[in-house]
Amino acid sequence: MTLPGTLNPPALAYRLYQWFWNSLDWLYPPQCAGCETIGYRWCQECQASSPRLPDKLCMSCGTPHKGVRVCEQCQLLPPNYDAVRSWAVFEDPLRKAIVRLKYKRDLGLGEVLARSLIGIMHKIEWQIDMVIPVPLGKTRLSERGYNQAAVLARPLALSLRLQYQPNALHRIRETISQVGLSFSERRENVAGAFEADRSVVAGKRILMVDDVMTTGATLDECAKALKLAGVKQVLGITLARVVE
Ligand SMILES: [Zn+2]
Ligand SMILES: [Zn+2]
Secondary structure: OOOOOOOOOOOHHHHHHHHHHHHHHHHOOOEOOOOOOEOOOOOHHHHHHOOEOOOOEOOOOOOEOOOOOOOHHHHHOOOOOOEEEEEEEOOOOHHHHHHHHHHOOOHHHHHHHHHHHHHHHHHOOOOOOEEEEOOOOHHHHHHHOOOHHHHHHHHHHHHHOOEEOOOOEEEOOOOOOOOOOOHHHHHHHHOOOEEEOHHHHOOOEEEEEEEEEOOOHHHHHHHHHHHHOOOOEEEEEEEEEOOO
């Protein structure tokens, strides 16, 4: 494995990024996004009590799976991405933290939660050239003011010393929220919604970053657009995963 940053100390840019958020903590003491303890953005107890995924996973979509290497769903409908992995199950206290990351403009929380993604990236043997967050549509981005996936992806890319390209993939049409939609409705909702910039991504091995994976429809559609633009390999990482 030749993940930059695996053997070397973290890049200076990443240290500065952490230093910036740590200084803000000193000025404005934060409150833990999971349990509301003062003085932490995300405390040790919440980190330790977030339910992790089992070791036996589908090689492709990364969902808990005890049988053969690839789960029934991926055999039936092979995804466009090569593999996706997640840090923990989408349950409290992590669920509370993600809701806060998404709707409360707590950008420093992204830096601390991204450390768990950095941890798994050091364990997984993935060769990556470029990091891209799952993009929001223009309307949602202007309403929210930031993309929660980018808030995770940026420190991850800095720490691993990988190229960060938040504009290499974009939504070419607005989609409705995936919340409450069935598997097939989710696929339909995001079908053809993304477009990648061939001049930036062609021939690269891309790591997509998102906050939560539910059915994987969004990541699959992003991977489809990236592969159409000549990407060699699409891997994905999410902080949380919905496990049925
Ligand atoms: Zn806590
Ligand atoms: Zn699978």
